[in-house]
Amino acid sequence: MANTPSAKKAARKIERRTEVNKNRRSRMRTFVRKVEEALASGDKDAAGAAFKNAEPEIMRAAQKGVLPKNTASRKVSRLAQRLAKLSA
Template structure:
């Protein structure tokens, strides 16, 4: 337990940040999952739209510090590569 008022405040702040970060991270996971599903189904238009949504979510999360920028960049790159492969196959 926190012994000082400032430590109690830091705990409250940490809880708020954690709740916000969990929400953002969940949204990113959902967007990436939808993009992967669209890519595996082979629908070029759906894959492109889902990729755009996932890339946007990853960029926003990395700008907020929820996801490391290199990790976000790596995931975007891999999704883009897969989406391009689907688009080229059509």
């Protein structure tokens, strides 16, 4: 348990930041899930629209430090590949 005032403040800040990051991660996963569901159903128009919405959300999560930049790029790349395969 934090004893000093600065440690108590740091604990409060970490708690708030954790909550924000949890929301951002959840939001990103929701967008990714929508793309995957559209890909699974074979609807390329819906998948394209969902991907267009998901890509900035994934990159924003990376920018905000929720996940590493390379991880976000890899996720976007793999979704794009699956979308291209569906369109072909």
